[in-house]
Amino acid sequence: MKVIVDEERCVGAGQCVLAAAEVFDQREADGIVVLLDAGPPDALHASVEDAAARCPALAIEVRRGGA
Template identity: 60%
Template sequence: MKVVVDQVKCVGSGQCVMVSEEVFDQRDEDGVVVLLQEEPAEDQHEGVREAARVCPALAIEIDE
């Protein structure tokens, strides 16, 4: 799995961080998503999928 985030689309809701804090974080100054792991471990895949599903801006893309 490879994860790509679009920081331009991100609205800073933080849903991704709440679902998968090992893979996603937010910038302190504006709350925009920061990708911590471009290729997360297999045990993190479901959390990443859920983060992509709940992202209100559709700023997370997953390449399986």
């Protein structure tokens, strides 16, 4: 799995951090998403998918197979 975030779309809602804190964080200055792990382990797949689904700005893309 490969995770891609679009900082320009991010509105700083923080739902991604609540769903997958091992993969996402937020900048202190403005709350914009920070990607901690672009290739998280399979064990985190469900939480990363949940984070992408929760994002109100659709700023998270999850690609399967690492591509």
